Amino acid sequence: MGRSVAIVDYGSGNIASLEMAFRAVGAEPVVVRQPSDLVSPDAVILPGVGHFGPASADLHGSGLA
Numbered sequence: 001m002g003r004s005v006a007i008v009d010y011g012s013g014n015i016a017s018l019e020m021a022f023r024a025v026g027a028e029p030v031v032v033r034q035p036s037d038l039v040s041p042d043a044v045i046l047p048g049v050g051h052f053g054p055a056s057a058d059l060h061g062s063g064l065a
Contacts, residue, residue: 002026006041009033010062012055013047035063 005027009015015031022029032038046059059065 002028003042004040005029006032006038006044008044008046008059008064010055010064011058015047018045018047032064033062 005022007015007018007029009031019029019031030041038044
């Protein structure tokens with residue numbers, strides 16, 4: 001059983017590619033869209049984007065900030 005990795009989906013970033021990459025190395029990715037979905041993962045990934053201003057607004061708007 002691989003390590004659980006929460007991938008925060010706040011409307012930015014390539015979530016599908018991250019899921020595939022973590023599966024390829026034996027991890028168990030879980031896409032998280034709200035704070036209550038964060039149930040004790042081994043790691044949390046906040047996908048980056050080229051322009052963080054709008055991404056930051058999306059993150060705050062989702063309640064995941």
